[in-house]
Amino acid sequence: MTENASDAIEAGFGRSSEFGAGQRVRKLWKSRAVRGLLGYVPSLFGIVVLCLVIVGALLGPRVIHWDPNTVNLGQAYQSPKLSWNPSGSHWLGTDGLGRDEFLRVLLGARVSLLVGFVGATAAAVLGSLIGAVAALSGKVVGAVLMRIADLQLAFPFLIFAITMTSVLGSGLTTLLILVSVWSWGPYARVAEAMTKSTSQRDFVLAARSVGAGSGRVLFRHILPQLMSPMLILWSFSFAILIILEASLSFLGMGIRPPTASWGTMLADGRLNMTIAWWLALFPGLAISLTVWSINSIGDRLRDVLDPRIQL
């Protein structure tokens, strides 16, 4: 804390001294998080699994030469068969239209990771800004902003998304927009509480007293303090958004076929459960494994960076 405070006070006076101290703090923070993540078995496993999912999503469809969307009824409902040549047999079987399930699971990962990443990032940026502004601005503006954050709790994302897609239509772009506008509530709540306490701390008062404007105080002194709680929240909402996208697609209101999404694939598998168990099992396993890996990273990040945060 003392390091942080002196860093910030110096920051108010001159750039050169700020640089050295700031770098030191950042380095410390970085190494603590990284060491904490890699030196603990569950989070290390999580990182390995998540990396495999990302690599599989990016490279898999280039390596396997099945066409993900071509209908081939002669190949329909083939059960899973392992062989060393990925294009020689269908590792996870085929669906009712003869499409390779493994390839579609990998393609589904692209959608899930994209929605999770974009949604969580947009929510983190929006939420920390809105929360900080709500804490620093007047009573009325602050109250209204925080009530909009509460509204997201009273009208949860899935229900909001079902309402909106019934009017706007479904699809990836709509989904990305909806995710960004309706998941910043938790971030704003944490950011507001932390900004309120931070803005009374000595280093912020010092920066103010040497004439720093409200924009400078916000961006240079308050928002950097929010980094670790926002990072922890980010990792958890990444996982939650993957589940929500899959739920929405499962209900037929998210990603539209023929684009592969774990939710739509699972919905399809559910209908054909009696003849092809693998169609329900593998997309579900893919979601669970990905969500587990992100959660285990998030848990560890919280333990290492800020155990006080309650979610």
Added chain:
Amino acid sequence: MLVGYLVHRAMQAMLILWLLLTLLFFTARLKGDPVAVLVGGQVTATDLDRLRHAYGLDQPIAKQYEKFLVGVVHLDFGESIRTHQAALPMVMSRLGPTLKLVIPALVLAVSLAIPIGTIAASYRGTFLDGAAMVGAVIGQSVPSFFLGVLLILVFGVKLRWLPVIGGTIIRYLILPVVTLMGYPLARYTRVVRAQVSETMTADFIRTAHAKGLPFRVVMVRHVLKNALLPVITLVGTDIGLMATAAIIVEAIFAIPGFGSLFLLSATARDYPVIEASGFVLGVSVLLSSMVVDLSYGFIDPRMRH
């Protein structure tokens, strides 16, 4: 003091409800024509006009909004476009099947999470603790729709122990309730464990042990009493989460509850029912969070301010 606090909270809740209803009102009228969606193109333009007039959709938007808000104050959300029943009673009548799922799921989740979490915390670092935590982490990662489909696949299709649809009420409810319970059980178990192990290191617990109280008495009267407050908060704030899960579970198990009505109304753009559902959900979430905040004062005298 308490009255002032209550008034403040109630005003906040009103503001949130107003924001929610305004959002729903304008969303429903954002794009397209619900009447055209309803009748599906087999009618003439004059018929459409007549229908629009009947639902008041030909009036200026400000007038419609005013009428809508006056209706809300009288708890009147108009008629369902799909079935011509009054929207709010229609939503309320569907709450029964949903509550039959949500209440057992929450009660079971809490009553299982407290012993499991406490045992895990008292045997911290042992195999028991490890197993409980692995289970909790898995429970938090498996989405409800996958859990539901998996349960049907194993117990309904392969083993044929439980009916997938139909059967006596208890047997019929087992799979949906277990599906709904998975996530909260995992979440509460972890919170109970974290709280109990934190409380166990407190000074007053050491004192209790030192004055010779039996382990069981210390655990129940001193540790658990202090550790359970955050669990109550969670249950109170999870009402919205349970509504989300209920939509999915009702879709999987074909249960005619609040969630399936909402899903059906959304696809049919039956906006009076969507608005009434949003209202019911909003009121339940806001009320439960107020009840939780008030119950703090009764449970923990330190919070009475």
